[in-house]
Amino acid sequence: MNDLFHVSAAPHARSPITTRNIMQDVVIALLPASLFGIYNFGIRALSVILTTILACTVTEYVYCRLMKKQVNPADYSDVVTGLLLALNLPVSIPLWMAALGGVFAILIVKMLYGGLGQNFMNPALAARVFLLISFPGQMTNFAVEKISSPTALDYINNGAVAVVDSVSGVTPLAAVKAGETVDLFRMFVGNHAGTIGETSALALLLGAGYLLYRKVISLRIPLTYIVSVVIFALLFGGHGLDANYLLGQVLGGGLILGAFYMATDYVTSPASHKGQIIYGIFLGVLTGIFRIVGKSVEGVSYAIVIGNLVVPLIDKVTRPVSFGKERAKVEK
Numbered sequence: 594m595n596d597l598f599h600v601s602a603a604p605h606a607r608s609p610i611t612t613r614n615i616m617q618d619v620v621i622a623l624l625p626a627s628l629f630g631i632y633n634f635g636i637r638a639l640s641v642i643l644t645t646i647l648a649c650t651v652t653e654y655v656y657c658r659l660m661k662k663q664v665n666p667a668d669y670s671d672v673v674t675g676l677l678l679a680l681n682l683p684v685s686i687p688l689w690m691a692a693l694g695g696v697f698a699i700l701i702v703k704m705l706y707g708g709l710g711q712n713f714m715n716p717a718l719a720a721r722v723f724l725l726i727s728f729p730g731q732m733t734n735f736a737v738e739k740i741s742s743p744t745a746l747d748y749i750n751n752g753a754v755a756v757v758d759s760v761s762g763v764t765p766l767a768a769v770k771a772g773e774t775v776d777l778f779r780m781f782v783g784n785h786a787g788t789i790g791e792t793s794a795l796a797l798l799l800g801a802g803y804l805l806y807r808k809v810i811s812l813r814i815p816l817t818y819i820v821s822v823v824i825f826a827l828l829f830g831g832h833g834l835d836a837n838y839l840l841g842q843v844l845g846g847g848l849i850l851g852a853f854y855m856a857t858d859y860v861t862s863p864a865s866h867k868g869q870i871i872y873g874i875f876l877g878v879l880t881g882i883f884r885i886v887g888k889s890v891e892g893v894s895y896a897i898v899i900g901n902l903v904v905p906l907i908d909k910v911t912r913p914v915s916f917g918k919e920r921a922k923v924e925k
Contacts, residue, residue: 612709616669618809622800623676623854629796630789634684638789644688646675648695656704670709674698677717677854680790681847681894685734694720714901715861718894735764735786766845767890774837780844791847801853813869814862815852819843821877830885848880851893861901868911876900
């Protein structure tokens with residue numbers, strides 16, 4: 594009878610923070626980047642976002658029904674996965690391809706490994722890598738149609754001169770890699786080519802600030818990751834202390850999006866503070882290798898997916914010593 598009341602030793606802590614609260618905060622944090630992506634690329638961006646969210650939600654619902662598992666749509670994890678995936682896609686991607694990415698993220702990476710909390714890779718980034726390998730042409734096509742009337746950003750950047758009819762497929766990060774000087778202000782604001790959610794560093798940082806304020810994430814992984822990329826670029830980029838080059842590495846591509854919103858994923862990042870710092874350095878070095886040493890223009894997605902696979906080892910090495918363990922060794 595007493596076994597029914599057997600519990601672990603104190604202290605016992607309860608927290609009002611739930612998975613649903615965290616996922617809602619992430620969705621709110623991603624709104625600035627999402628809205629700017631729609632503003633920058635038009636209604637087509639909204640179509641991609643809705644497609645991936647719908648694909649993720651329907652896939653999880655159908656899987657749970659077929660496998661007779663509890664359907665829990667209220668945790669918003671499928672919405673977060675769909676939204677993150679969309680923000681990592683070019684606006685020109687065919688909608689069926691975006692939907693395929695959503696199905697892969699939920700079915701293959703998340704549900705087949707046990708569902709939320711059991712996936713060993715970030716589902717959205719794993720799906721992006723899957724699409725990059727399967728459809729490299731469509732995933733690297735950033736040339737899109739653009740409205741011909743001046744936007745607010747065009748007034749800021751061009752003084753309301755005539756606006757071109759398309760956005761160039763050359764991303765600022767590609768220009769940085771080629772050794773060209775880039776417009777850092779334009780990269781910070783976001784009026785340039787890229788995936789739907791990576792173009793505006795300002796919008797991403799606003800959302801990151803919200804997550805930090807809500808204590809959903811800490812600065813350990815993002816800051817260590819970004820600083821490691823800058824140091825790698827400084828040592829091996831061949832441009833020395835060229836601020837345009839170094840800041841171009843930070844503002845260009847998906848570094849800010851990946852560092853604050855995907856590398857910090859609770860399930861696929863280390864548990865200890867020490868482990869998180871090691872993880873951030875590891876991601877920074879990998880990204881630097883892909884971007885600067887290798888032929889890849891980007892590298893953030895590959896770095897984080899590979900980093901996810903190393904997290905169990907990092908956790909094992911940095912696991913805190915249990916109380917009394919060292920004393921027991923001494924006594925022996």
